[in-house]
Amino acid sequence: MSSRTPPPRSTSRDLERYAGLFASRTKGMTSSAMRDLMAVTARPEVISLAGGLPDTSTFPPDTFAAMTGRIAEESCARALQYGPTEGLEETKRCIAEVMAAEDMHADPEDMIVTTGGQQVIDLVTKTLIDPGDVVIAEGPTYPGAVPTFSSYQAEVVQIDMDSDGMRVDLMEEVLERLDREGRKPKFIYTVPSFQNPAGVTLSVPRRKRLVEVAHERELLVLEDNPYGLLRYEGAPNPPLYSLDGGVFVMYLGTFSKILSPGIRLGWVVAPPPVLEKINLGKQGTDLCTSTLSQLMVSAYFEESRWRDYVESLTDIYRTRRDTMLDALADHFPPQAEWTRPGGGLFIWATLPDFIDTTDLLARALRENVAFVPGEAAYLDGRGRSSMRLNFSGCDEEDIREGIRRIGEVVTEQVALYGTLTGETSRQSLPHDGAQAVVSPQPAPESGGADVLPLPGRAERERRATP
C-alpha cells in the first residue's frame, strides 16, 4: 500500500458499508432460535430444555475408541481423503440396514450421504424452490427448516395438526385452493413420526391418504424421519417411503439421533432425476461428506451393536419423557396443555394465549432454564403462546428442576394477568384446559381428534391489547 493507508480495523464492523451488497435472500434469513440459544445454554448453570440434543454421554467411550482404532489401523489414509460426492458404498450399506429396521428397502444407488439431515432439507429446497414457490409443511414445523425455507424465499403454507399428526383433510383443502389460484406446491415437508416440535405422530389412515394425494396430484413429499426408531411404546407406523415405494416420497434419514449429531451424517433417498440435481447441489456446497464420519459409521456397524444402543437410548429417553410429563403435571398451571409423545425428543406445551413465550424465555433465562419459543416453529408469527421442551438432553433431576422453574415463571405470568385484568385467567382461555393427549398407539382416523391448541390471528391481536 504505497500511497493509501488501509482504514482502521474497526471500520469492518460498519454495517452500512456492506449492507447494499447482500443478496435479497438474506432479508428473509433469520436465526434459528435453537442456534441462538446455544450460546446461552452452553453456560453450565443453565438447564436447557431447548436443544434437540441427544445425550451423547450415553455412548461408550470404549466403543468410540474401538471404532477409531479400527480406522487408524485399516483405513487412515482413506479416512483423511476426499470421497465421492454421493458417499461411500459401505456407509450406504449401513444406511440400508437402518432403513430396513423400519421396513424400508432402498437401493444404495438411490441414496446420497449428506452432511447431516439438515443438508437434505437445504439441498431439496435448493433443487426445487424458486422464490415464491409453495412448500406445504406442518404447523408447527421443525424450527431448523424455517431459516432454510426462508433463505430460498419459499412461501410456506403450514397445516394445523392434532393428536393424529397433520390434518391431511385441511391439507387437501389448501391444495384445492392453490389449484384454483393456478399454483402447485413444489413439495410437502413432513416429520410424520414423533414430530419435531409437536411430538405427535401421523396416523396410519392419514399416512395412506397423504401418499394417495401425492400420487393423484403428482406431488413430491420430503419425509423427515430422525426419530422413527426412538419409539417408547406401541407398534411402529409404516414410513411414507414404504407406502409409496420411492416414487414421490423422498426420504431423509440421519445418524444424529441413533449414533451422533457431532459427526454430521445424514442421507437422502430420492427418485434418480431428483437425486442427480441434489448431487450437483452438494458438489457446489461441500464437495463430499466427511470420509472420517462415514468410516466411523461403518466401523460402528461392524461392531454389530447399533440396535442395542438404540434400545438403551429408548429406555433412557422413555424414562425422561415420563419424568417430564410428571413434572409438567406437578408444576404447570391448570391452564397449560401439552402433548404426550410416544417417541422422539420433544413435548409441545401451550399456555394461555395472553402469554408470549418469546417474552417468557427472557424471564426463564434469568432463572437459568431455557426452552424453544413456539414462534420458531412457524413462518407466519403463530405459535407465540407455545413452547418446545426437550427431554432427551438432560437427566431426570434437571428435567424436574427445569420444568419447576419454567412452571414458576408461567404461574407468575398467569397471576399477573389475573391481577391486571381482574379476570381469573381461566375465564380468558379459549380452550377448555384439558391436556391434548397423544395416543401412543396409532389411532384409527376419527372425527374427534383435537386440533393442537394454537392461537389464531384474532387471538394474537387480542393479546396485543391486554
Added chain:
Amino acid sequence: MSSRTPPPRSTSRDLERYAGLFASRTKGMTSSAMRDLMAVTARPEVISLAGGLPDTSTFPPDTFAAMTGRIAEESCARALQYGPTEGLEETKRCIAEVMAAEDMHADPEDMIVTTGGQQVIDLVTKTLIDPGDVVIAEGPTYPGAVPTFSSYQAEVVQIDMDSDGMRVDLMEEVLERLDREGRKPKFIYTVPSFQNPAGVTLSVPRRKRLVEVAHERELLVLEDNPYGLLRYEGAPNPPLYSLDGGVFVMYLGTFSKILSPGIRLGWVVAPPPVLEKINLGKQGTDLCTSTLSQLMVSAYFEESRWRDYVESLTDIYRTRRDTMLDALADHFPPQAEWTRPGGGLFIWATLPDFIDTTDLLARALRENVAFVPGEAAYLDGRGRSSMRLNFSGCDEEDIREGIRRIGEVVTEQVALYGTLTGETSRQSLPHDGAQAVVSPQPAPESGGADVLPLPGRAERERRATP
C-alpha cells in the same frame, strides 16, 4: 393404500415426471469435472492426475491413533454432540495459529469454522449474489467454484492471467466497463498463491494494487488460500488479507491441504456484518461443522507437530512437481506449453488449439490416465485446449508413467492433424511454443509477463472447422 396400487418402482426413473418441478437455478448447475472423474479414477489401474488430492498416505497412522485416542479419553461425548454454528473456540485458536504462520492476525470472533473450504465459496455466494450479479474471477478459475457460481446464477467475468497471476490492469478495465454500464461486482474471487488450476502466483505489486482497488471502489474480495504454506522455493508473498487488514478482504482457509480433506474442515474470516449473514446461511445449510473433525484438529495441534508435517509434505510435493516438469519436457510435443508452479498442487498445460482436451480425455482414459480438461475452469467455454495436471496425489513413478501416456495421445493428435491438413502442426500454432515459466520468486511488475496461452473466441471458431 386401499384402492390404489402405487406405480412400479421404475417410474421414479422417469425424468419427465419431475423435470417441471426443478428450480430455475438447476439449469445452470453442471457437474464439476473433477467430481465426475472421481468414479472413473477410483479404478486402481487408472493413474489420476485429475483430482486435487493431497497424499494422505503421508500422514502417520500413529498420530491419527493418538489424536482419536485423546478424544475418546477426554471428550468423547462432546465429539459426538452438536456444536455452535460458528465453531469451537479451541479449533479457532488452531486456525489463528495457521494464519499466523503466514503472518496474518485474525480475531477468532471474526471466524466461522466451515465444512471444508468449498462451503465458504457457497456461503459467500449465497450471502452476496442475486441472479445476474457479477463476480470477478481469474481465468482459468478453481473448477470447484464454477458449479457454485452457476447455482446462484452469477455472471462471472474471468480475467486473464500471466506468470504473475491475475492481470489486475485488465481487471481494472473490466471494472471501468461495468461502471459505465452502471454495474458493480459483488465480489472478486481469487486464489492468489499457487493458483488452482494455473499454478501461478500473484506478484506483490499486483497484490497491493488489488487491495488498493478494493478500497477505492469498496469491493469485497474473497481470498482463497489453500496452498499458501505448500511453497517449494522462494520467499512468501503477503496474503491479501494481511495487506487489507480484513476490511474488504474475506479470507478462506482450509485444513484440506495441510492435514486432511476427508475431515471437511475449512474456515472463513470476514467483516462482522458479512460474517453474521454467513452464519445464518450455515445454520440453514448444516447447523454446524462436525465436532469430531474440529476436535481432531485441536488434538492434532496439541501434538505440536503440524509445521513438521507441512514441511514433510513440501519436500514430497516439490520432488513430485520436479518429476512432472521433467516428464512433461520428455513426453509432451514441442507445441505444448505449461506453467512452472512455485508451490501448490497443479500444473496448467496448454496444447495446440486444434486439440480439444475434453475429447482428449476420452482417449486418455482408454490409456488409463486422467486429467481435468481446461474447460472445467471457465464458465464461458474457454480453456478447451488446456488441462490441469495434479502432481501431489501420485508417486513419482505414476507421475512419469501418467505424463508419458498423456504425451502419447497428445503426440498422436498432433500427428493426425498434420496428416489431415498437410500442414506441420507447428506452423498452425498461434504461440511460439516456448514454455511459460513461472518465476518462483515474486517478480517486480513488468510489461514482459506473458498472458497464459489460452485460446480466444476466434481461435475456437477456427478449431471448429479443421
